[in-house]
Amino acid sequence: MSSAVKIYQESLPLKTYQVGPADREPPLIREFTPRNQPIYPYSTQELLTSANSVRHYTAIILENDYLKLTVLPELNGRLYSAFDKIHQKELFYANRVIRPGLFGLRGAWPAVGVEFNFPNSHTVTTMAPVHCHTRQHPDGAAEIVVGDLECVSRMSWQAAIKLQPDSSAIAMRSCLFNPTDYPRRYYYWINAACPVYPETEFIYPPATRRLLTHPPMDASRLGYLNWPAHHGVDVRYFKNIRQHLPVFAEHMPEDFYGIYHHHLDYGLVHLADRNLVRGRKLWMFGTARDGRIFIEQLSDDGTDYCELQTGPFSLQSDYRLLPPGGRYVQNDLWLPVAKTGGFNCACRQFAARIGSGADAAIRVCAAEPLHGLEIWAGRRQVGRIEAAPGETCVLAGNYAAEELTFRASGGEVVAVYRPAPPRVNARTIPAPAARPVRCGCLLGKYLEEQDYPAQAEAVYLEHARKERGAMLAAARLAMRRGLWELARERLAALLVEDSRHAEALIYSGILYLREQDYASAERQFSIAADDNQYRARALEQLARGAVMQGEYRRALEILDGHGALAALCRRKLNLPAEAAMPDELSPLALGEEFFSAGRLDWPAHAVMESVCAYLQLRHYSDALTLLEQAVSKKAACHYYVMAWLKSQLHEDGESAECLKKARQPPWGGVFPYGRETEDVLRWALQQAPDDHAAHYHLGCLLASDDRWDEAAECWRKVRHGRHYGDAQRGLGLYRWKILRDLPQAVGHYQAALAGNASAKTVTEAALLLDDLGDSAAQLKLFDRRTELIERDCRIKLAYIRALLASHQPEHAARLLEQGEFRLSEGKKTARELYVQTFRQLAEKAASRKEHAAAAEFYLQAADYPENIGIGRPAGNCDAESLYLAGQAYLLAGMGNKARACFELGAARGGALQIDFFPLRNLIWEAPAAGAMDQTNEKFMNLCRAALRQTPAELELSAQTK
Numbered sequence: 001m002s003s004a005v006k007i008y009q010e011s012l013p014l015k016t017y018q019v020g021p022a023d024r025e026p027p028l029i030r031e032f033t034p035r036n037q038p039i040y041p042y043s044t045q046e047l048l049t050s051a052n053s054v055r056h057y058t059a060i061i062l063e064n065d066y067l068k069l070t071v072l073p074e075l076n077g078r079l080y081s082a083f084d085k086i087h088q089k090e091l092f093y094a095n096r097v098i099r100p101g102l103f104g105l106r107g108a109w110p111a112v113g114v115e116f117n118f119p120n121s122h123t124v125t126t127m128a129p130v131h132c133h134t135r136q137h138p139d140g141a142a143e144i145v146v147g148d149l150e151c152v153s154r155m156s157w158q159a160a161i162k163l164q165p166d167s168s169a170i171a172m173r174s175c176l177f178n179p180t181d182y183p184r185r186y187y188y189w190i191n192a193a194c195p196v197y198p199e200t201e202f203i204y205p206p207a208t209r210r211l212l213t214h215p216p217m218d219a220s221r222l223g224y225l226n227w228p229a230h231h232g233v234d235v236r237y238f239k240n241i242r243q244h245l246p247v248f249a250e251h252m253p254e255d256f257y258g259i260y261h262h263h264l265d266y267g268l269v270h271l272a273d274r275n276l277v278r279g280r281k282l283w284m285f286g287t288a289r290d291g292r293i294f295i296e297q298l299s300d301d302g303t304d305y306c307e308l309q310t311g312p313f314s315l316q317s318d319y320r321l322l323p324p325g326g327r328y329v330q331n332d333l334w335l336p337v338a339k340t341g342g343f344n345c346a347c348r349q350f351a352a353r354i355g356s357g358a359d360a361a362i363r364v365c366a367a368e369p370l371h372g373l374e375i376w377a378g379r380r381q382v383g384r385i386e387a388a389p390g391e392t393c394v395l396a397g398n399y400a401a402e403e404l405t406f407r408a409s410g411g412e413v414v415a416v417y418r419p420a421p422p423r424v425n426a427r428t429i430p431a432p433a434a435r436p437v438r439c440g441c442l443l444g445k446y447l448e449e450q451d452y453p454a455q456a457e458a459v460y461l462e463h464a465r466k467e468r469g470a471m472l473a474a475a476r477l478a479m480r481r482g483l484w485e486l487a488r489e490r491l492a493a494l495l496v497e498d499s500r501h502a503e504a505l506i507y508s509g510i511l512y513l514r515e516q517d518y519a520s521a522e523r524q525f526s527i528a529a530d531d532n533q534y535r536a537r538a539l540e541q542l543a544r545g546a547v548m549q550g551e552y553r554r555a556l557e558i559l560d561g562h563g564a565l566a567a568l569c570r571r572k573l574n575l576p577a578e579a580a581m582p583d584e585l586s587p588l589a590l591g592e593e594f595f596s597a598g599r600l601d602w603p604a605h606a607v608m609e610s611v612c613a614y615l616q617l618r619h620y621s622d623a624l625t626l627l628e629q630a631v632s633k634k635a636a637c638h639y640y641v642m643a644w645l646k647s648q649l650h651e652d653g654e655s656a657e658c659l660k661k662a663r664q665p666p667w668g669g670v671f672p673y674g675r676e677t678e679d680v681l682r683w684a685l686q687q688a689p690d691d692h693a694a695h696y697h698l699g700c701l702l703a704s705d706d707r708w709d710e711a712a713e714c715w716r717k718v719r720h721g722r723h724y725g726d727a728q729r730g731l732g733l734y735r736w737k738i739l740r741d742l743p744q745a746v747g748h749y750q751a752a753l754a755g756n757a758s759a760k761t762v763t764e765a766a767l768l769l770d771d772l773g774d775s776a777a778q779l780k781l782f783d784r785r786t787e788l789i790e791r792d793c794r795i796k797l798a799y800i801r802a803l804l805a806s807h808q809p810e811h812a813a814r815l816l817e818q819g820e821f822r823l824s825e826g827k828k829t830a831r832e833l834y835v836q837t838f839r840q841l842a843e844k845a846a847s848r849k850e851h852a853a854a855a856e857f858y859l860q861a862a863d864y865p866e867n868i869g870i871g872r873p874a875g876n877c878d879a880e881s882l883y884l885a886g887q888a889y890l891l892a893g894m895g896n897k898a899r900a901c902f903e904l905g906a907a908r909g910g911a912l913q914i915d916f917f918p919l920r921n922l923i924w925e926a927p928a929a930g931a932m933d934q935t936n937e938k939f940m941n942l943c944r945a946a947l948r949q950t951p952a953e954l955e956l957s958a959q960t961k
Contacts, residue, residue, distance in 0.1 A: 002064065002065055002140070002165035002166040003064075003065070003140070003165060004136070004140035004141075004142070004165055005062055005063065005064045005136075005140060005141055005142035005163045005164070005165055006061070006062070006063045006064070006142070007060070007061065007062060007134045007136060007142045007144070008061050008063075009058065009059065009060055009061065010059045010061055010070075011056045011057070011058065011059065012056065012057045012058075012059035012070065012072070012080070013054050013055070013056050013057075014054070014055060014057060014096065014097065014098050015052055015053075015054055015055075015096070015097040015098070015300070016052060016053065016054070016055040016097070016098040016099075017048070017049065017050065017051070017052045017097070017098065017099045017100060018049045018051045018052065018053070019045050019047065019048060019049070019100055019107075019108045019127065020045075020047025020048065020049050021047065022043035022044065022045050022106075022669055023043055023044045023045075023046065023758060023759070023760045024043070024726065024758060025726060025729060025758065025760045025761060026040055026041070026043070026671045026700045026703075026704070026730075027039050027040050027042070027043065027044050028040060028700065028703045028704060028730070028733060029733060029737055030451075031737070032760075032764065033105070033106075034046060034102055034104065034105065034106065034107045034824040034825075034827075035104075035105050035121070035122070035824065035825070035826075037105055037120055037451070038152055038451055039105050039106055039124055039152060040152065040671060040673065040700075040704040041151050041152075041670070041671035041672065041673035041704065042105075042106055042124045042151065042152070042671075043106065043669055043671070044106050044107050044760070045104070045106045045107040045108040045127065046102060046106075046107035046108070046794065046824070047107075047759070047791075047792060048100060048101070048102065048108065048822050052097075052099075055098070057072050057074050057075070058072070058073060058074060059071065059072060059080070060072075060073065060132060060134065060144050062142055062143070062144055062161065062162075062163045063163075064163050064164070064165055064166075064167075065085070065165075065389075066084070066085055066086055066167070066168035066389050066390050067082060067083065067084060067085060067163060067168055067170065067336075068081070068082075068083045068085060069081070069082050069083075069144075069161060069163065069170065070082075070083075070094075071132070071144045071146065071161060072113075073129055073130055073131075073132035073146060074128075074129045075098070075110065075112070075126075075127065075129075076115055076116070076123065076125050076126045076127070076128065076130055076146075076148075077116065077130045077131075077132060077146025077147070077148075077159065078112060078113040078114060078115050079092065079113050079114040079161055079170075080094060080112060080113040081094040081113065082114075082170060082334070084168070084266075084336045084338075084390070086168065086336075086338075086389075086390035087266060087336065087338045087390065089264065089266050089336070089338075090195070091170075091194070091268050091334065091336055092113050092114055092192055092193060092194055092195075092268075093111065093112060093113065093193035093194055093195050093303070093305040094112065094113065095110070095111055095112040095113075095193075095298070095299055095303075095305075096299075096300065096301065097299060097300045098110045098112065099111075099297070099298055099299060099300065100127065100298075101294065101297050101298045101822065101825075102822055102823060102824040102825065102827075103122050103824070103825040104122040104123070104124075104126045104127070105120055105121070105122055105123055105124050105126070106124055106126075106127075107824065108126075108127050109122045109126050109127065110126075110127070110298070111193055111298040111299065111305060112193060113192075113193060114190060114191065114192045114193070115190075115191045115193075116146070116157060116159045116174065116188075116190055116191075117187075117188065117189045117190070117191055118150065118155075118157040118176055118186060118187075118188045119150060119152070119153045119155060119157075119176075119184070119185060119186030119187060119188070119319075120152075120186075120187065121189065121191075121316065122191075123150070124150065124151075124152060125148055125150070125603075128603065129603050130146050130147060130148040130603065131146065131147050131148060131149075131585065131590075131601070131602050131603070131606060132144065132145065132146045132147075132601075133145050133599075135160075139164075139165075140164070140165040141162060141163065141164045141165065142162070142163060143160045143161060143162035143163070143171075144160070144161045145158060145159070145160045145161075146158070146159055146161070147159065147585040148585070148603070148606065149585060149587060149590070149605065149606040149609040149610075151605050151608075151609065151673055153178075153184045153185065153186060154179070154180050154184070154609065154674070155176065155177060155178045155179070155180065155184050155186065155322065156176070156177045156179065156585035156586060156587075157174065157175070157176050157177075157188070157585070158174070158175045158176075158177075158585045159172055159173070159174045159175075159190075160172065160173045160174075160175075164368075166368060166369055166389060167367055167368045167389055168335070168336055168366075168367050168368075168389040168390050169333050169334065169335045169348060169367040169368070170333070170334040170335075171331070171332075171333055172190065172330075172331070172332040172333070172334070173329065173330070173331050173332075174188065174190065174328075174329065174330040174331075174332070175327060175328070175329050175585075176188055176322065176327065176328040176329075176330075177326075177327050177585065177586060178322040178323065178324060178325065178326045178327075179325070179586040179587060179588070179613075180324060181324050181479075181507075181510055182324060182476055182479065182480050183321035183322065183323050183324065183326075183448075183476070184321065184322050185319045185320070185321055185322075185448060185449050185450075185451055186319065186320065186321075186322050187311060187312075187313055187316065187318060187319050187320070188311050188312060188328065188330065189279065189281070189309045189310065189311035189316065190309065190310050190311065190330075190332060191307055191308075191309045192268075192270075192307065192308045192309070192310075192334070193305045193306075193307055194259055194268060194305060194306055194307070194308055195261075195303055195304065195305055196238050196259070196261075196284065196304045196305055196306040197238065197261055197263060197264075197304070198237075198238060198239035198287075199237065199238075199239065199261065199262040199263045200237065200238040200259055200260070200261050200262070200306075201236050201237055201238075201259065201260045201261075201262060201267075201342060202235075202236050202237075202238070202259055202282050202306075203236070203257060203258050203259060203260060203267075203342060203343060203344075204227060204249065204257050204280070205252070205253050205254035205256065205257065205344070206344050206418070206419065206420035207253040207254070207418065207420060207421060208227050208228075208249070208253065209226070209227060209423075210224050210225060210226050210227055210250055211224070211225045211227050211247040211248060211249060211250055212224065212225070212247070212248045212249075212250050212314070212315065213225045213245065213246055213247045213248070213914060214246060214315075214317075214916070214919075215916065216244040216245075216246065216826060217825060217826025218826075219315065219316060219317035219919065220317070220918065220919050221916040221917065221918060221919060222315075222916060222917060222918075222919055222921075222922055223914040223915055223916040223917065224250075224914075224915075225247055225912070225914060230912055230914075231912065231913055233912060235912070238284060238287070238304070238306070239287065241284055241286045241287060241912075242286050242287055242288045242874030242875075242909075242910040242911050242912070243286045243288060243290075243291070243873060243874050243875060243911040243912060244284070244285055244286055244290070244291060245282075245283070245284050245286060245912070246281060246282070246283045246316075247281065247282050247283075248279065248280070248281050248314060248315055248316075249278070249279070249280040249281075249314070250314075251278070251314075252274035252278060252280055253274070254274060254346075255271050255272060255273060255274050255346070255347075256269050256270065256271050256343075256345075256346035256347075256351075257269075257270055257280050257308075258270050258308065258337075258343070258346075259306070259308065260337070260340075260341075260342045260343065262341070262342070265338060265339050265340075265341065266336070266337070266338045266339075267336075267337045267338075267342070267343065268308070268334060268335070268336060268337065269334070269335040269336075269337050269343060269346045269351045270308055270310060270332065270333070270334055271332070271333040271334075271335065271346060271347070271348060272310060272330070272331060272332045272333065273331070276312065276330065276331075277310055277311065277312060277330060277332065278312065278313060278314045279309065279310055279311035279312060279313050279314055279315070279316075280308075280309075280310055281307070281308070281309040281310070281311075281316070282306060282307070282308060282309075283306060283307040283309065284306040284307070285304070285306075286874065287874075288871065288872065288873055288874035288910070288911075289864065289871030289872040289873075290864075290870060290871040290872060290873040290874075291871070292304075292871060293866065293869070293870065293871035297822065297869075310332055311330075312328065312330060317919055317923070317926075318923075319449035319450060319451075320449060321445065321448060321449060324537060325536065325537055325540060333348055335348075335350075335351055335365075335367045336365075336367075336390070337351040337365045338365055338390070338392060339363070339365065339392040340352065340353040340363040340364075340365050340392060341353055341355065341359065341363065343365075344417065344420075345404075345406075345415055345416075345417040346415070347406070347414045347415035348367065348368070348414075349366065349367055349368045349370060349373070349408075349414050349415075350364050350365060350366045350367055350368070350370060350373070350387075350406075350415070351364075351365050351367070352364040352365070352406075352415075352417070354399055354400050354404065354417050355398075355400060356398060356400035356401070357398075360396075360397065360398035360399075360400065361394050361395060361396050361397065362375065362383065362394070362395040362397065362399060362404075363392060363393070363394050363395075364385055364387065364392065364393050364394075364395070365390075365391070365392045366385075366387035366388060366389050366390065366391050366392075366393070367389055367390075368389055369387070369388055369389060370385050370386060370387040370393075371386060371409055372384055372385075372386060372408075372409040373385040373386075373387075373406060373407070373408065373409075373414075374406070374407045374408075374409070375395065375404055375405070375406055375407075376404065376405045376406075376407060377399055377402045377403070377404055377405075378402070378403070382395070382397060382399065382404075383395040383397075400419060401419050402419065403416065403417065403418050403419065404416070404417040405417075431915070431917030431921050432917070432921045432922055433921065434918065434920050434921045434924075435924045439463075439467070439925075440459055440460065440462060440463025440466070440467055440470050441460070441463065441467050441469045441470050441473065442925045443459050443925050444456045444457075444459040444460045444463070444470060444473055445473070445925070446923075446925040446926060447459060448473075448477075453477055453480070453481075453706065454706050456473070456477065457473075457474055457477045457478075460473045460474040460477070461474050464490075468494060468497065468498065468501070471490055471493060471494045472490075472491075472494055472501070472503060472504055472507075474490050475487045475490035475491045475494065475504070475507060476507060478490060479507060479510070479511070480705075481705040481706065481707060482675050482678055482705060482707070483707075484511060484514065487507070487511065488508075488511055491504050491507055491508045491511070492508075495508065500527060500530070500531075502527075502528040502530070502531035502533065502534040502538070503528075503534055505524040505525070505527055505528040505538075506524065506525065506528045506534060506537055506538055506541060508524045509521040509522075509523075509524030509525045509528070509538075509541055509545075510541065512524065513541070513544065513545055513548065516548075518545050518548070518549055521541070521545050522542060522545060525538045525539075525541045525542045525545070526538075526542070529542070539558050539559070540559075540565070542558050543555040543558040543559045543565055544565065544616075544617065546558065547565060547568065547569065547617050547619075548617055548618050550572075552568075552569040552572045552573050553569070553573065555569050556569045556570070556573075561578070562578070564586050564588035564589040564591075564592055565588060566578070567588075567589070567592040567596070568588065568591075568592055568617075568619075571592065571595055571596065577596055586613075587606075587609040587610040587612065587613035588610070588613045588614075590602060590606060590607075590609075590610045591610040591611075591613060591614060591622065591626055594610070594626060594629075594630065595622070602630065604631050604633070604638075604670070605670070607626065607627070607630045607631050608627075608631070608637075608638070608641075610626055610630075611623045611626050611627045611641065612674055612676045612677075614626065615641075615645075615676045616676065620645050620648045620649055621649060623641075623645055624642065624645040624646065624649065627641060627642055627645070628642070634661075635669070635670035636662045636663070636670075636693055636697065637662075637670055637671070637672040637677060637697060638670070639658045639659070639661045639662035640658075640659070640662045640672075640677070640680050640681060640684050640694065640697070641676075641677065641680050642658045643655045643656070643658035643659045643662060643680075643684065644679075644680040644683050644684070646658060647683070659684060659687060659688065659691075662684070662693060662694070663691060663692075663693045663694075671697075671700055671701075671704075672697045672698070672700065672701045673701060673704060674701075677701060678698065678701055678702070681694050681697055681698040681701065682698065685698070692717070692718045692719070692720065692721045692723055692724070692727075693721070693723055695714045695715070695717040695718050695723075695727070696714070696715065696718050696723035696726060696727050696730075698711075698714045699711040699712070699713075699714030699715040699718075699727065699730055700730065702714065703730065703733075703734070708734050708738045711730065711734065712730075712731055712734045715727040715728075715730045715731050715734075716731065724751075724755065725751070725752045725753075725754070725755035725756070725757060725761070726752070726761075728748045728749070728751040728752035729748070729749065729752040729757075729761050729764070731748040732745045732746075732748035732749040732752060732764070732765075732768070733745075733764070735748060736768050736771075742768065742771060742772045743772070745768055746765075746768060746769065746772065746774075746777075749761070749764070749765040749768060750765075752765075753765060753781070759788055759791075759792040759794055759795050760794070762781065762782075762785065762788060762795055762798070763794045763795060763798045765781055766778055766781055766782075766798035766799070766801065766802060767798070769781065769802075770801060770802070770805060773805075775802060775805035775806040776806070778801075778802035778805055778806070779802050779803070779806055781802070782795075782798075782799045782802065793819060793820070793821045793822060793823075793830075796815060796819050796821075797821070797829050797830060797833060799815065800812045800815050800816065800833050800837070801833060803815070804833065804836055804837060804840060807840065809837045809838070809840035809841045809844070810841070812833070812837045812840075813837050813838070813841065816830075816833070816834055816837060816865075816867075816868065817865075817867070819867060820867050820869075821867060821868055821869040822869055823869050823870070828870060830868045830869055830870065831864075831868055831869075831870045834861070834865075834868050835861045835881065837861075838857045838858070838860045838861035838881075839857070839858065839861050839881070839884070841857040841860075842854040842855075842857035842858045842861070842884065842888065845857060846888065846891075851888045851889070851891040851892035852888070852889070852892040852894065854888040855885045855886075855888035855889045855892060855894070855897070855901075856885075858881050858882070858884045858885035858888060859881070859882075859885045859901070861878070861881040862878035862881040862882055862885070862904075873909070873911065874909050874910040874911040875908065875909040875910070875911030876904075876905070876907055876908060876909040876936070876940060877936060878905070878936075879905040879906075879936050879937075879939035879940040879942075879943055880935060880936065880939040882901045882902070882904050882905030882939075882943065883901070883902070883905045883939045883942050883943050883946070885898075885901045886898040886899070886901035886902045886905065886943070886946060889901060890954055890955055890957075893955075895951050895954065895955070898946075898954065899947070899954075901943075902943040902944075902946045902947050903943075903947065904943075905939060905940060905942075905943030906940055906943040906944040906947060908940075
């Protein structure tokens with residue numbers, strides 16, 4: 001009998017590279033966020049440094065006889081390490097340093113272990129602490145539960161990492177929950193970083209014949225990758241992958257996939273129900289220099305890694321809307337496998353390889369005790385296995401061509417091995433044909449899922465007369481933005497046509513609750529409860545109304561005694577608490593945990609979500625107690641909420657004192673958000689109409705909800721003080737990106753720059769002047785900002801862009817040589833400016849008839865200096881520069897060098913050749929894609945054409961051009 005799983009805490013020292021201070025400007029335009037995704041109210045973290053020190057992280061440990069798991073709550077709850085004690089191997093990428101690169105939604109992101117991504121990739125808290133607690137189970141199992149309340153979506157995620165006493169498998173149970181009143185966009189991917197070596201094999205089920213892929217960081221196009229060989233390249237092995245490569249299962253014929261390191265005879269299997277967890281992705285940087293350079297930026301020892309990612313949706317361009325009160329649960333299992341030579345069959349009890357030919361044997365690596373595991377081929381039993389977890393058993397015989405059934409001793413079928421179907425010659429797979437979208441609700445929903453609410457609302461309104469769902473969606477979007485009267489008008493129009501529309505009645509009732517018209521709200525919810533599809537939501541709202549009126553017993557009856565709201569009622573009535581709270585991390589559940597157990601170990605943003613939950617219920621005393629005791633370092637928005645709460649509790653003197661404090665502290669990394677905070681800030685401005693801090697914060701909040709006109713009115717009232725420059729920057733964004741009034745925008749940015757402007761404001765101003773075509777003003781912008789230019793590569797790149805706009809490539813080249821550039825994933829600004837710099841130098845040389853010098857500059861444009869931050873790719877991306885270099889050599893009378901350039905420009909390189917088609921061809925509701933850039937292909941063809949010409953023809957052609 002195995003002993004119970006141990007849970008304990010350690011201090012884990014890790015060399016950690018420091019991230020510079022976060023930007024104080026709110027990220028209100030997604031174009032200016034690292035991954036072009038919404039991240040407000042979080043700040044951007046794009047300043048990386050080379051400074052490092054040893055940091056001691058709190059590590060929570062789970063350990064049984066087979067595995068030791070290490071979880072770091074201070075780094076997004078990552079599973080940092082899973083050490084296999086039997087085989088003395090790490091399952092995942094336990095990077096010995098925390099060295100962030102610019103891969104996260106906010107910027108900084110470290111490559112290490114297993115991360116949980118909700119509701120978007122490399123999430124906003126990837127470098128931040130999350131909620132964490134542990135559970136010990138009666139059967140000896142134990143788990144670590146990590147989770148967070150995410151402020152962009154206001155939804156929560158929770159992941160339980162569990163070990164059983166007698167198993168070498170890691171179980172993960174993820175729970176996503178939407179505690180809000182509105183549908184919210186999300187996707188979910190567990191991202192497991194794993195070490196990878198030349199002989200590492202990527203394994204999909206034997207029936208797999210092709211995968212889907214897209215260009216790195218461009219999910220608007222898709223292509224097919226033949227599996228296991230693509231155009232003659234065996235793509236199962238890492239050593240053969242030359243480029244950045246994301247691949248997705250087109251469909252999963254079995255429940256498993258994973259990797260196997262043949263030189264170590266060791267690997268990792270992932271298991272999940274293929275019908276529920278359709279997303280099985282592999283990502284790798286590849287073996288070319290453009291991949292290795294990122295590995296070196298993210299580690300100190302240069303160990304390669306890949307990523308195994310799993311989630312509910314097939315592609316990472318897929319988002320869905322989680323309905324109000326909606327939950328999503330996902331179960332994943334990770335198994336170590338050793339001494340099998342790979343695997344082509346797996347279940348929760350074991351992983352196995354059924355070999356053929358010279359390797360004809362069945363090798364089974366147990367994850368749980370195997371007591372008489374029977375193996376059947378048709379009606380005959382061919383073997384019986386006894387094994388302990390981590391032990392590998394070998395059964396001789398050639399069974400690879402037969403279907404095998406694995407049965408537990410009680411007769412239960414635990415796994416079936418199906419031989420791979422015969423392979424056919426690989427052929428070109430045509431792209432699916434696009435289909436027109438005729439349903440307005442479908443297109444609007446897609447735009448919502450991609451987080452374009454303004455465009456979605458326009459589509460809904462366009463189709464509102466024909467589709468009732470469209471008018472409801474438009475009303476719902478108005479409510480989310482706090483446009484209450486507009487929402488009421490839209491709901492009223494819908495209810496005139498259908499007075500029993502359950503979902504419209506619920507939203508109408510929510511509006512009545514906001515106005516404290518409880519009788520009207522109850523009528524709406526009562527009628528909506530007749531519809532079984534919406535009954536649970538209607539009853540929840542009825543109970544909320546009862547709680548808001550202090551009718552706790554009535555609320556308990558409506559709720560049937562379950563959930564966080566019921567826990568609040570029990571506490572108010574002094575009744576015994578439920579034995580167990582719900583399995584979702586809701587704001588109210590966190591609050592009730594505080595009041596019942598006194599837990600204060602949550603991040604400040606999660607506390608604010610819990611405070612807002614009590615504000616919605618008008619339980620001001622609870623909200624104030626929670627805020628005062630659970631948030632130690634308070635920012636301005638915390639003081640504003642405290643002031644409002646104290647005023648509601650008739651503590652006017654203390655309320656006035658909190659208002660003073662709200663205006664005093666410097667920016668604390670917390671931006672206001674949520675409808676509750678809007679009400680608070682408007683109240684603060686009633687108390688003090690000249691409160692510039694409240695005007696500024698309210699403007700940020702309104703702009704984040706796409707209410708830019710109202711935001712601008714607030715910012716205009718900030719006439720002096722420490723928020724003046726930031727308010728002017730906000731007005732500049734409004735004029736520039738919303739109204740497209742560039743000259744007026746410049747005036748606001750000039751006012752913002754007159755003070756102590758930070759790097760982000762300077763960078764934006766430079767881009768604005770670039771849009772305006774004012775190169776002289778661009779250059780002037782960088783006067784006396786030498787320190788910023790040296791410290792922040794974003795500023796340096798903006799300065800280089802200004803120099804090139806003023807045709808000063810010599811100075812730009814010096815800056816490029818001196819700089820050390822680290823760019824966000826998928827961003828190529830430094831490379832593009834580098835190419836532009838040397839092409840300008842070439843053009844200048846050519847204008848002086850110095851054609852040989854021009855050719856050398858064109859060749860430099862095709863180079864990849866390491867400090868630029870982008871390594872040389874496996875494929876040919878530089879045909880244009882090479883073609884231009886060849887033409888310049890021809891004009892210099894250097895035909896042999898010209899021909900060498902054309903040969904390089906004509907070559908394909910070592911990258912896999914994949915034909916891409918627009919995403920819309922597969923996802924019908926997606927809008928039409930833009931035209932694909934064919935420039936490089938054009939110049940490759942020109943180089944090939946040049947190689948077909950005689951030297952005399954080439955010389956004549958060059959002189960003509």
